Amino acid sequence: MKVHLKTLGCRLNEAELETWAVAFQQAGHQITRAAEAAQLIVLNSCAVTQDAARKSRQLIRRIHRDNPHAKLVVSGCYATLKPDEAAALMGVDLVVSNQDKDQLVAKTLSELDMDTMPDLSSEPAASSLFTRGRQRAFIKVQDGCRYRCTFCIVTVARGEEVSRPIAAVIDEINTLHQQGITEVILTGVHLGGYGSDTGHSLTDLVTAILAQTRIPRLRLGSLEPWELPADFFTLFHNPRLMPHLHLPLQSGSDTVLRRMARRCKTAEFA
Template sequence: MQIHLKTLGCRLNEAELETWAQAFQAKGHSVTRNLSDAQLVVINSCAVTQDAVKKSKQLIRRIHRDNPQAKLVVSGCYATLNETEAAQLMGVDLIVGNRDKNRLVEKALTELNLDSMPAMSTEPGEVSLFSRGRQRAFVKVQDGCRYRCTFCIVTVARGEEHSRPIQAVIDEINALQNQGINEAIITGVHLGGYGNDIDSNLVELISEILAKTEIPRLRLGSLEPWELPDGFFELFKNPRLMPHLHLPLQSGSDSVLRRMARRCKTAEFAEIVQLARAAIPHFNITTDIIVGFPGETEQEWRESYDYIQNLGFGHIHIFSYSPREGTKAAGLPDQIGQEIKKQRSKQLHALAESMKQDFVSANLGCLADVLWEGHTESLDNGMTRYFGYTPNYLRVACDVSDGASLENRIRPAKLQAARSQFIETVLI
């Protein structure tokens, strides 16, 4: 989706625009300078003077007039102080008050039902799943897919499977490590199929990487939950392989999975999750779910919801089904209306949030080797707050005295308390 961002007023408003731009991009959307190309427009309004109020209103009207098709989100001081008036202006779809500004991207995507499906399993979901940084890098080991999931355009767009030779992957990881990268995320369109065309498999690839590189942390990107070679979960006994898997389930209803032509039904998926959890305590399983797939009945939705709830996930990427031209699902009967998709998406977001909190709570009190990444400016108390990720991909923070640098270092910490965007830790 293309997004056009516009601001009036102070520097702070401009900075927020930049943050939103990055957050939209991290979720796989792009930012456009051309209003006419945008499907979504976000305006950061201003109310510092009456003139600023007037200009804010004019801008909203003009944008709606010039691109009436685009969804329009208005935030900022004018929208916060005059919420009712702003909400009634022609074309305004959503007001995000200043208090919710840090959740604007998420709110816009979910409340306007714009969180549509990724084109393929690893893009752009992968980018939004794993934060990029100077500490970690994606290493693509495979392209293409031989399956034909009915919602997926990948076989059309990417063609047959093609695996990179193991040595080429090892060389790339060694080169990255020499540049200071501490974590490599192994990705592929259908990662589980790695090696199919070169007489190898994923277990061989990972074992060789672990043996022939010294990268401290190796993580697997999105992995379709089938074709996992024998000995796969044994690999996680090596602490350099991070105990986190993103296994796209897509639906917790077998009849929906059949219509999606997925190769893994709910019983097999649950078995894989049990194996992972038995191999390593606090193994984090995250997933993708598509809500409102064509024909998804109320009963199937219930089944799916209950299954997801019973299994538990550390995080769920929720996508409202959107037909993609050229796929079989786009032509399936009984396409689901926007209102129902929105309701189901909202229910699942609430469930996902509470399951995430359960997973976080279960991890409190644990020790973890954290790869520390960026930090904030100095806090009021003169400390610096660093952020990082645990091996099982929980976002954590710790406050250290100014001057102490944790950047790109792996240091153990104790997980102390859950905050809304991270877990508070202390270094040990």
């Protein structure tokens, strides 16, 4: 069976697509970049803004119009926040919430009766990222957020913070490196909060990755600098950790930041 994976929105969605791609391949299915050739299409939707939710609906309709014979599975934040609305859209065969994303491949194959259609069950020899036209990997290291900024619907859609074990992250990076990937980007809903539920920290994670993998380039996704301890910045002495931070400052107005329930003031970064 040929499977086409598509995403809207954040890097976290992209990381989840790669996890699904590997699982579909291990079940004997083929990842294709051609949506019109697929028997199954999976969309990881977005709802970070009203415009993103609208684009998710539009994309669902377009996917079905362009390939009406393919089964269509919708997951992601739009599908989680508006499950009935998503399920009612023409062409949608299955809705999988964010809470069930870890079982998306198994649920899809069983509930849509597609687990009897494998081409060849095997471990992928090369990263499916190459099949999907990607050269670097987004690694999901945590999900959810313990804060409730007034403007952010993602915390509702993603739930409380859950961090992946350090060993699991290292295993994934080593596997991707063996398959030819040379750059990975750590990502999460609240990346700076990594380890809040496990007793670890982002410093622990990055230190372990640099020590236990040989990946040539390691990058960090968006995170808030006031959550980083002073010793974190010494990690940049290692040339494999790219000297770049994406800082979500949001606004240059203290009034706006206060209304947004952000945890900083302009004096801290201006």
